[in-house]
Amino acid sequence: MSHESGIAREKNRILKAWFEHVADTYAKQTASFLNQKGDRFANPVSAIISESLEKVFDGLVEDAGVNELSESIDPLVRVRAVQGFSPSASISFVFFLKKILRDVITADDSEVAMDLELMDKKIDGLALICFDKFMECREKIYELKACEVRNRTFRAFERAGLLLNSKNGG
Amino acid sequence: MGNDIKPEELLARTDFGTPATGWMDTPVEIREGMYCYAANPKSVEYVGLPYPHKWDPLEEDWHLPDNWQQIIHEGMKQRLERFRSFKVFMDICVRCGACADKCHFYLGTGDPKNMPVLRAELLRSVYRNDFTTAGKIMKKVFGKKISGARDLTIDVLKEWWYYFFQCTECRRCSVFCPYGIDTAEITIMGRELLNLLGLNIDWIATPVANCYRTGNHLGIQPHAYKDMLDFFVDDIEEFTGIKVDPPQLNKKGADILFITPSGDVFADPGTYTCMGYLMLFDYLKKVYGLDITWSTYASEGGNFGFFTSHETMKRLNAKMYAEAKRLGVKWILGGECGHMWRVIHQYMDTVNGPADFLEEPVSPITGTVFENARSTKMVHIAEFTADLIKHGKLNLDPSRNDHLKVTFHDSCNPSRGMGILEEPRYVIKNVCNHFYEMPPNTIREQTFCCGSGAGLNAGENMELRMSGGLPRANAVKYVHEKFGVNMLACICAVDRAVFPALMEYWVPEVGVTGLHELVANALVFPGEPERTMDLRGEPLLGAQEDVDEE
Numbered sequence: 001m002s003h004e005s006g007i008a009r010e011k012n013r014i015l016k017a018w019f020e021h022v023a024d025t026y027a028k029q030t031a032s033f034l035n036q037k038g039d040r041f042a043n044p045v046s047a048i049i050s051e052s053l054e055k056v057f058d059g060l061v062e063d064a065g066v067n068e069l070s071e072s073i074d075p076l077v078r079v080r081a082v083q084g085f086s087p088s089a090s091i092s093f094v095f096f097l098k099k100i101l102r103d104v105i106t107a108d109d110s111e112v113a114m115d116l117e118l119m120d121k122k123i124d125g126l127a128l129i130c131f132d133k134f135m136e137c138r139e140k141i142y143e144l145k146a147c148e149v150r151n152r153t154f155r156a157f158e159r160a161g162l163l164l165n166s167k168n169g170g
Numbered sequence: 171m172g173n174d175i176k177p178e179e180l181l182a183r184t185d186f187g188t189p190a191t192g193w194m195d196t197p198v199e200i201r202e203g204m205y206c207y208a209a210n211p212k213s214v215e216y217v218g219l220p221y222p223h224k225w226d227p228l229e230e231d232w233h234l235p236d237n238w239q240q241i242i243h244e245g246m247k248q249r250l251e252r253f254r255s256f257k258v259f260m261d262i263c264v265r266c267g268a269c270a271d272k273c274h275f276y277l278g279t280g281d282p283k284n285m286p287v288l289r290a291e292l293l294r295s296v297y298r299n300d301f302t303t304a305g306k307i308m309k310k311v312f313g314k315k316i317s318g319a320r321d322l323t324i325d326v327l328k329e330w331w332y333y334f335f336q337c338t339e340c341r342r343c344s345v346f347c348p349y350g351i352d353t354a355e356i357t358i359m360g361r362e363l364l365n366l367l368g369l370n371i372d373w374i375a376t377p378v379a380n381c382y383r384t385g386n387h388l389g390i391q392p393h394a395y396k397d398m399l400d401f402f403v404d405d406i407e408e409f410t411g412i413k414v415d416p417p418q419l420n421k422k423g424a425d426i427l428f429i430t431p432s433g434d435v436f437a438d439p440g441t442y443t444c445m446g447y448l449m450l451f452d453y454l455k456k457v458y459g460l461d462i463t464w465s466t467y468a469s470e471g472g473n474f475g476f477f478t479s480h481e482t483m484k485r486l487n488a489k490m491y492a493e494a495k496r497l498g499v500k501w502i503l504g505g506e507c508g509h510m511w512r513v514i515h516q517y518m519d520t521v522n523g524p525a526d527f528l529e530e531p532v533s534p535i536t537g538t539v540f541e542n543a544r545s546t547k548m549v550h551i552a553e554f555t556a557d558l559i560k561h562g563k564l565n566l567d568p569s570r571n572d573h574l575k576v577t578f579h580d581s582c583n584p585s586r587g588m589g590i591l592e593e594p595r596y597v598i599k600n601v602c603n604h605f606y607e608m609p610p611n612t613i614r615e616q617t618f619c620c621g622s623g624a625g626l627n628a629g630e631n632m633e634l635r636m637s638g639g640l641p642r643a644n645a646v647k648y649v650h651e652k653f654g655v656n657m658l659a660c661i662c663a664v665d666r667a668v669f670p671a672l673m674e675y676w677v678p679e680v681g682v683t684g685l686h687e688l689v690a691n692a693l694v695f696p697g698e699p700e701r702t703m704d705l706r707g708e709p710l711l712g713a714q715e716d717v718d719e720e
Binding site: 029033043044047048079084088095140141144146148151152156157159 | 181203271278280285398401437441609612629632633640648670671
């Protein structure tokens with residue numbers, strides 16, 4: 001895809017709309033707070049949404065590979081994986097981009113239409129990447145739930161020889 | 171089927187759980203991962219807390235007594251009369267919203283009921299209805315409610331339970347309140363009221379029962395406590411080549427009693443901090459003749475009673491002074507803990523004091539008088555060690571921590587609760603060569619909570635902990651990416667217990683340490699063999715190459 005394409009030129013408009021769509025998946029007061037942006041430590045989720053969306057958008061436009069896109073989207077999916085969204089709602093923001101692109105870009109010639117079609121395919125691929133990432137995050141949560149006590153206390157006791165091991169018939 | 175959404179409509183929907191009704195009229199949805207399991211009735215019964223019974227937050231019926239509304243009403247009335255602060259905090263909030271975006275749980279979850287102002291409104295709405303003159307007149311004369319008032323229904327009670335156990339009482343919001351409303355105190359009152367109906371969480375109730383019976387949260391008995399300390403002595407020798415003496419236990423007539431959270435003795439990575447204490451005390455004993463004792467009776471600094479009621483907090487705290495009196499020590503030294511210090515600093519002296527049988531703490535090594543502890547007779551170990559370093563009493567080689575790039579998390583209670591801001595930094599800068607601060611609005615008085623304090627460090631509420639810890643982890647990630655920070659230091663046992671999981675989720679390259687693990691790594695004992703490993707058995711920088719060359 002050419003960097004000179006309409007899609008790349010409209011980056012700011014597209015990202016603004018994409019951000020607002022993501023913010024709208026939260027409660028009204030929270031969407032308003034996220035839209036205030038500000039300091040990235042005082043409004044961390046807002047900063048994470050902005051940074052992730054921009055990196056992913058650049059990656060899509062510049063034909064980035066799966067690994068790079070996965071790394072770019074990681075912070076945002078990681079946040080949404082612990083915020084109580086259903087899995088589908090958690091990663092639905094990916095598909096917003098298709099609509100936004102059509103709202104912003106006019107497919108007035110075949111080259112632009114082809115660009116949009118290519119972007120659609122990339123967005124579908126991005127959705128699959130997000131699905132993998134979401135599952136990775138959820139599996140990590142379950143692993144932490146299962147292993148934390150063992151790692152924290154059981155291991156300390158084991159090191160101290162205070163637990164009977166199987167060799168001793170414990 | 172009529173209301174079922176079609177697949178093609180999935181993307182068009184905009185109601186991602188956002189309710190159509192206002193917050194007061196929307197019943198709470200209790201979600202898995204966001205709450206801790208209900209208290210075991212045996213634990214509630216053991217310490218004589220009210221109405222022990224079996225219940226499940228996910229079930230419709232919480233098996234409450236028939237007169238539960240009356241119990242709550244009377245409980246609230248008593249507390250409004252007893253605690254002036256509670257009454258004032260109920261009355262003076264103007265809902266300016268300054269606190270709204272300051273809570274780590276709100277920032278992480280995006281749930282508006284985690285805005286401190288709204289969490290307080292959960293209680294305040296009932297206060298307006300039942301306790302204000304205007305509320306009572308409107309109800310009696312006109313049969314209406316004043317604005318912002320509501321009846322105490324079962325849905326309201328469930329909402330209290332859900333959200334008062336989504337607050338870590340960290341008090342960050344209170345820093346920003348123009349009226350100085352301490353929302354933590356509102357949570358404390360909310361939890362006290364819930365406890366009147368036996369509605370606690372097990373991660374609090376069972377540690378409280380264990381602590382009352384055996385002396386510490388895990389219910390570890392004295393011989394196991396001793397075994398762990400003896401094991402640390404062996405580990406220290408294995409990793410450093412230094413043979414420290416086994417610590418004195420329950421020694422009558424010792425100069426100082428040392429009390430630390432049991433997490434340091436029984437949970438990684440706090441165990442390395444504990445090894446750090448042992449090495450420091452042994453060094454001070456051999457070089458300066460320090461006479462310090464540990465106790466298997468006062469074997470818990472933490473006080474989860476603080477998360478049930480003032481009375482339970484008092485009972486658990488009492489063993490510190492009781493043991494100090496029994497052993498006849500001069501004063502008490504306290505380890506690296508969080509809420510233990512809030513209880514000591516703000517409650518101990520009045521609930522269990524005055525400890526007039528103890529002396530004003532004086533360092534036997536430097537002669538420094540800890541005037542700030544004149545009243546409680548209990549000194550924070552960060553102050554004690556900083557004072558030793560300031561007076562040149564420790565031989566330190568900070569290069570032994572060169573494999574670490576350290577940042578410091580101000581644990582909420584010691585920092586916001588009692589102003590310990592400089593001492594840990596002073597210690598770290600003297601024992602480490604690579605120290606990097608996190609951004610200013612995430613440290614010191616504005617520090618972000620670990621997201622798991624106030625009894626919320628269970629496993630079943632991992633989503634709550636990960637979202638609540640997001641603002642802190644976000645700042646750690648920043649210094650990790652900018653400066654290569656690989657170690658997060660803190661002075662709280664809950665922090666040490668919960669940060670490993672938080673880091674594993676958000677910034678897996680960063681480890682967690684207590685202050686005195688770093689001190690012990692740097693501490694040079696007279697005539698000690700050359701060290702090649704730190705207290706975790708990890709090779710020191712340069713040591714690995716030396717081994718390889720050989």
